[in-house]
Amino acid sequence: MKRILLGVIGLLCLCVACLRKDLSFKPGEVWPDDKGVxxxxxxxxxLRVGDTYYWFGEHKTEGxxxxxAQVGVHCYSSKDLYNWKDEGIALSVVPDDTTSHIVKGCVLERPKVIYNKKNDQYVMWFHLEPRGAGYSGALSGVAVSKNVAGPYSFVNAFRPNAxxxxxxxxxxxxxxxxLSADLRFSGGELPAHPDSLNLLxxxxISGQMARDMNLFVDDDGIAYHIYSSEENSTLHISQLTDDYTSYSGKYARFFPGRFMEAPxxxxxxxxxxxxxSGxxxxxxxxxxxxxxxxxxxPWKELENPFRGENSEVSFYSQSTYVLPVPGHADRFIYMGDRWTPENAIDGRYIWLPIRFEGEQPVIEWRSEWNY
Structure with missing residues (x-):
C-alpha cells in the first residue's frame, strides 16, 4: 500500500509539473519545455505563424x-513565448553519408526560418562548415519544408554571390x-586591413565567406541574409531571390575591419x-x-547597447535574434545565447527587453520579467 501511495504522489507531482505555466522570462536559468527538459x-x-511562435535552434549534445552537429535543428512551438512545446527535430543531419554537406559532425550553426508566400514553403538558412574542415568552408546552407515544424529537406550549400x-x-x-585564393586566416585579427589584403x-570568383548569420524579411516581402564575411572582418548584407533559396547578386559590405559577429x-x-558582438x-x-x-x-555605428554591471560582456551572452513583442509594434526582445562550450547542451538563453534612448537601443539586466 505504501508503494502504491508513493507512486500516486509521484504521478500527481509529475502532472502538476506538466500543467505548470510560466508567466515570465528568467534569463540564464534552465528553461524547461513541455516535457520538463x-x-x-x-x-x-x-518565426510567427498565425498565433503560434516557432523557435528553431541548434540541437546540442553533452560535452x-x-x-x-550530432543531431540537427530542433523546433519548439509556443502561444505565449514563455511555455514551449517540443516539436522534434526539424532538420536532421545525415548519420554516415560522407558525400552529404550536412553529415553528422559538421558545423551547423544559427539556423533561421522564414516563410515564402510565392511558393508556400518555409525556408531555413544556416551557417555550415563541412565535417573536419574547421571553419574554412564558410558556407550558407538552405533547406525547405511545406510544414513549419518540418521535416526540412536539405537543398544546397554554397558561398554567397560568386x-x-x-x-x-x-x-x-x-x-x-x-593573395593566394587558398590563403586563410584564423578568423581573428588580420595582419592588415581587409581592404589592404583585398579579401573581397x-x-x-569562388563566392564570399559567410559565417555568423541572420535573416530579415522587410515590409515589402524582400528577404535579406546578413552574415560575417571576409575572414569575419566585414559584415555583408545580401538580397535573396524571390523564392528565398538563393542570392539575387545584389549585396553590400559594411564595417570593414570591425569584426562584427552574431548580427x-x-x-x-x-x-x-x-x-x-565582437x-x-x-x-x-x-x-x-x-x-x-x-x-x-550608410550604417552608423552606435554604442554598446548593454547597460549596467557586466555590460562589457553583454551579460555573458551573444546576440542571436531580435523578436518583436506581441501586441506592441515598437517593442522588441533581445535574444542571446550564454555559451558553455565545455558542455554544449547546458547553454542558457538570455532574453531581455530592448528600449530606446533616441536612436540608441538599450538592454538592461532583469533576473525575471514579462512583456
Missing amino acids: HINAHGGGI SAGNL GFWPVNVQELHKQPCT GRDQ ALFKQKGKYYLIM CTGWAPNAGRSAVASSIWG
Whole structure:
C-alpha cells in the first residue's frame, strides 16, 4: 500500500509539473519545455505563424563534442513565448553519408526560418562548415519544408554571390589580388586591413565567406541574409531571390575591419537596427549596435547597447535574434545565447527587453520579467 501511495504522489507531482505555466522570462536559468527538459535550440530564431511562435535552434549534445552537429535543428512551438512545446527535430543531419554537406559532425550553426508566400514553403538558412574542415568552408546552407515544424529537406550549400561585386565596391577591390585564393586566416585579427589584403577580391570568383548569420524579411516581402564575411572582418548584407533559396547578386559590405559577429537585424519606426558582438570565439564581449535609414546604408555605428554591471560582456551572452513583442509594434526582445562550450547542451538563453534612448537601443539586466 505504501508503494502504491508513493507512486500516486509521484504521478500527481509529475502532472502538476506538466500543467505548470510560466508567466515570465528568467534569463540564464534552465528553461524547461513541455516535457520538463531544458530547451535545446541554441543560436536560434523565431518565426510567427498565425498565433503560434516557432523557435528553431541548434540541437546540442553533452560535452565539447556537442558543439558539432550530432543531431540537427530542433523546433519548439509556443502561444505565449514563455511555455514551449517540443516539436522534434526539424532538420536532421545525415548519420554516415560522407558525400552529404550536412553529415553528422559538421558545423551547423544559427539556423533561421522564414516563410515564402510565392511558393508556400518555409525556408531555413544556416551557417555550415563541412565535417573536419574547421571553419574554412564558410558556407550558407538552405533547406525547405511545406510544414513549419518540418521535416526540412536539405537543398544546397554554397558561398554567397560568386562572380558579383557589392553595390558599394571600390576600385581598389577590382585590382588584381595578390593573395593566394587558398590563403586563410584564423578568423581573428588580420595582419592588415581587409581592404589592404583585398579579401573581397580574393573571394569574388569562388563566392564570399559567410559565417555568423541572420535573416530579415522587410515590409515589402524582400528577404535579406546578413552574415560575417571576409575572414569575419566585414559584415555583408545580401538580397535573396524571390523564392528565398538563393542570392539575387545584389549585396553590400559594411564595417570593414570591425569584426562584427552574431548580427541581429530589426526595424523600428522606419529605421533599421543591428545588434552584434565582437569576435572573441566562445567568450563574451561588449555588444555593438548600429542604425541606418536604408538597409543598404550608410550604417552608423552606435554604442554598446548593454547597460549596467557586466555590460562589457553583454551579460555573458551573444546576440542571436531580435523578436518583436506581441501586441506592441515598437517593442522588441533581445535574444542571446550564454555559451558553455565545455558542455554544449547546458547553454542558457538570455532574453531581455530592448528600449530606446533616441536612436540608441538599450538592454538592461532583469533576473525575471514579462512583456
